Amino acid sequence: MSVHSEPGDRRPPISTPAQTAKQERILDAAVQVFAEKGFYNARVSDVAREAGVADGTIYLYFRSKDDLLIQLFESRMSAIIERLRVRLADAPSAAMKLRLFIELQLALVVEEPTLAEVLTVELRQSGKFMREYKAAKFGEYLDLIEEIIIAGQRDGEFVSGVDPRLVKRALFGALDEVSLYWLQGRAGGREPYALPAAAEQIWNVCARGILRTAGAPAVLEPSKEEP
Amino acid sequence: MSVHSEPGDRRPPISTPAQTAKQERILDAAVQVFAEKGFYNARVSDVAREAGVADGTIYLYFRSKDDLLIQLFESRMSAIIERLRVRLADAPSAAMKLRLFIELQLALVVEEPTLAEVLTVELRQSGKFMREYKAAKFGEYLDLIEEIIIAGQRDGEFVSGVDPRLVKRALFGALDEVSLYWLQGRAGGREPYALPAAAEQIWNVCARGILRTAGAPAVLEPSKEEP
Amino acid sequence: MSVHSEPGDRRPPISTPAQTAKQERILDAAVQVFAEKGFYNARVSDVAREAGVADGTIYLYFRSKDDLLIQLFESRMSAIIERLRVRLADAPSAAMKLRLFIELQLALVVEEPTLAEVLTVELRQSGKFMREYKAAKFGEYLDLIEEIIIAGQRDGEFVSGVDPRLVKRALFGALDEVSLYWLQGRAGGREPYALPAAAEQIWNVCARGILRTAGAPAVLEPSKEEP
Amino acid sequence: MSVHSEPGDRRPPISTPAQTAKQERILDAAVQVFAEKGFYNARVSDVAREAGVADGTIYLYFRSKDDLLIQLFESRMSAIIERLRVRLADAPSAAMKLRLFIELQLALVVEEPTLAEVLTVELRQSGKFMREYKAAKFGEYLDLIEEIIIAGQRDGEFVSGVDPRLVKRALFGALDEVSLYWLQGRAGGREPYALPAAAEQIWNVCARGILRTAGAPAVLEPSKEEP
DNA sequence: GATGAATGAGCGTTCATTCAT
DNA sequence: GATGAATGAACGCTCATTCAT
Structure with a gap:
């Protein structure tokens, strides 16, 4: 796992007016999942399922699993x-x-x-x-x-x-x-x-x-x- | 692990008088490695290298990576x-x-x-x-x-x-x-x-x-x- | 696998209409590979290569190497x-x-x-x-x-x-x-x-x-x- | 696993007069263990335990696990x-x-x-x-x-x-x-x-x-x- | 000869991440 | 933007084999 975010990261954090609701949904889901299983034992797909989005959607809003925790x-x-x-x-x-x-x-x-x-x-x-x-x-x-x-x-x-x-x-x-x-x-x-x-x-x-x-x-x- | 392995296969912890020094070496190595990289980011082979033993040797003294942490x-x-x-x-x-x-x-x-x-x-x-x-x-x-x-x-x-x-x-x-x-x-x-x-x-x-x-x-x- | 994995984590077999063709490709590949090397001497990655898929793809369609043989x-x-x-x-x-x-x-x-x-x-x-x-x-x-x-x-x-x-x-x-x-x-x-x-x-x-x-x-x- | 025996194998089969009894003990043990677990799922150490000898002793009488089966x-x-x-x-x-x-x-x-x-x-x-x-x-x-x-x-x-x-x-x-x-x-x-x-x-x-x-x-x- | 602790190559499986649709 | 099938690097663990004692 890459611990440090690369400076050349392609996907910048997004902040569309209304779609940030989805970002919030993902964060809420992450709270639930991380609380239940712990960060390392939680899979990104667990968070996605809990948030009701596809796995890939997570990466539209967060650079990585680490970034999800940080945000x-x-x-x-x-x-x-x-x-x-x-x-x-x-x-x-x-x-x-x-x-x-x-x-x-x-x-x-x-x-x-x-x-x-x-x-x-x-x-x-x-x-x-x-x-x-x-x-x-x-x-x-x-x-x-x-x-x-x-x-x-x-x-x-x-x-x-x-x-x-x-x-x-x-x-x-x-x-x-x-x-x-x-x-x-x-x-x-x-x-x-x-x-x-x-x-x-x-x-x-x-x-x-x-x-x-x-x-x-x-x-x-x-x-x-x-x- | 495949379907066939018996649950009783587990190697029991050894406690030979002198060779327990090796167990201690491994524990010391684990302290160093876990402190440096964290448990989840540490590989068993990191601990083995630090202890100066082969990967498999770890498993002569500990049932699993988790068991190593517990012990x-x-x-x-x-x-x-x-x-x-x-x-x-x-x-x-x-x-x-x-x-x-x-x-x-x-x-x-x-x-x-x-x-x-x-x-x-x-x-x-x-x-x-x-x-x-x-x-x-x-x-x-x-x-x-x-x-x-x-x-x-x-x-x-x-x-x-x-x-x-x-x-x-x-x-x-x-x-x-x-x-x-x-x-x-x-x-x-x-x-x-x-x-x-x-x-x-x-x-x-x-x-x-x-x-x-x-x-x-x-x-x-x-x-x-x-x- | 570590201590934490839930038993219900298992990926269920998929049966998408068209993508089952890939399942068939994998089975065909398994026939070839198992025939040539034998089940125990065949590696999952051999089957993957023969099928033209990545190793992990096998596990989208089969629970394990054993399951591949059974299916x-x-x-x-x-x-x-x-x-x-x-x-x-x-x-x-x-x-x-x-x-x-x-x-x-x-x-x-x-x-x-x-x-x-x-x-x-x-x-x-x-x-x-x-x-x-x-x-x-x-x-x-x-x-x-x-x-x-x-x-x-x-x-x-x-x-x-x-x-x-x-x-x-x-x-x-x-x-x-x-x-x-x-x-x-x-x-x-x-x-x-x-x-x-x-x-x-x-x-x-x-x-x-x-x-x-x-x-x-x-x-x-x-x-x-x-x- | 090496399927074919190398011509340069160092350990030739032994046939000491009396100690062949131990070879026989190992073969008997192998019959029991292979029957119970199957050849591929049996470990050499299983056979050794069943025969009441050390793991290494097997290799004094047999070139390899394969050779044990053949003999x-x-x-x-x-x-x-x-x-x-x-x-x-x-x-x-x-x-x-x-x-x-x-x-x-x-x-x-x-x-x-x-x-x-x-x-x-x-x-x-x-x-x-x-x-x-x-x-x-x-x-x-x-x-x-x-x-x-x-x-x-x-x-x-x-x-x-x-x-x-x-x-x-x-x-x-x-x-x-x-x-x-x-x-x-x-x-x-x-x-x-x-x-x-x-x-x-x-x-x-x-x-x-x-x-x-x-x-x-x-x-x-x-x-x-x-x- | 006998031992069994040690070795380390090898493999099944997971999962964060990507990208074609 | 959203999807989720596909990827493949990574890693825990096993076990046949060796060799110092």
């Missing part, structure tokens, strides 16, 4: 980022933004588990070759966290002793793994914890840590009653 | 778990154990980055089919965290408001992602943070959270000066 | 059985039918020696696994003989002291071996007997036996002058 | 031919000899079904490459029949209108196929006819044919009461 990632991440941006704008403080981010992130997993599965599990799967492509949108996503941390530190809400670049990674990893476990438990008939409750717990740990100490409340109040 | 995981995880257990036994408190766990975990990444790469990145890659096999050793690994949390809650060191099953996942995910980013940055010429320093920051967040509040020190002292 | 057998035997049925319908008596069967059978070997070679030699070759598949069409073929014997016994033309199930086997075996020898002699530059003449002799032995006895003509007259 | 054939056929010769010498007439041949042949199948299976089924299987090797011993075997026929014709016992070269083939084929069916039925839980009774019927057909005619007994008396 899937770009497309879905853009929507998620946009949505998060809008929602986060309303939160009055960095703490509230961060808490909301956690809640929204896990809510997304509940609302669109199939998409979440592909984004969390299968995107890692593509290993080496995805890393270059992933960077753009994935970095933008992570920057949402970083911006919150930086703002919180600047405004004195957050301690300054932590590197925002580290925290964004750690928080993303925590949410990702918690989501993954929930998704897999969902498929395997296991139900370890409710994701909304998990969001609250994760926030609490982020906010106050797990050490029991005098003079500091162990848990923050729920978001609705926040002053 | 790799089992073998390496067992060693890591054992090592962690021994080191953690010395720590005097749950807090110290947890801090040590984080440090040791990230130290492992620095010491054996190739192994870490396979364990964090490529094992997720095998997607659906690895999940069953992964369970055993991976669960054992996660239980190391869970046990620390439970003990800490029982002894009053940790707050009781968090589900240990959730925390173990979240912490693992955080460490995993932080490791992954460090590993990838290493390959890509990027150097975002030193892993030992990252361990300290992660511990601080786990311990005290990121909220700046009066009456509680924002950062815990480094481990050497810990009472 | 070859079914297809060619069906045609032969049909042809025999039509020709045998005209024969006025059981004796004439049996004689005609022998003649037609050996004539087929002369007309289509390559096909005959595969049918007599190579089909036996697939050993254990063909036995189940062979049963259907092969049994139907043998029943042509059995029906003639039974009718002849019922009508008093044939002696009743022989088991039709035995005779059909014995006659088939005799014809098969005689054909095989002729086919091999053909390839090896030997010419032991003309097959049409052999048909007459076999019929004579079947009809009257080889014992010379008074009161019964040792040989029956040729079929054209039969009253 | 198996030569060895077993020699024994059978010798045995038949001795028994046939006692028969007083050509007719009695032929009848005895049929009886002995089918008796052998009952006595040593495994050997019979290999000889009738699996030897055909080796297709092209066996043909050259087969000739010698197989021809000698067939000549037993031919000699009987020729003698019978010369002495006026048998009609002269049939080619002995043809009859030997036809009779062999009939016996072979009848044996094969019996052997397969034996494995498949079917029991179509007893082989001793089949011998009598086949002899009757050979002797007198199946046509019912006045002035000639339809069935010959059993062998004990033969004048």
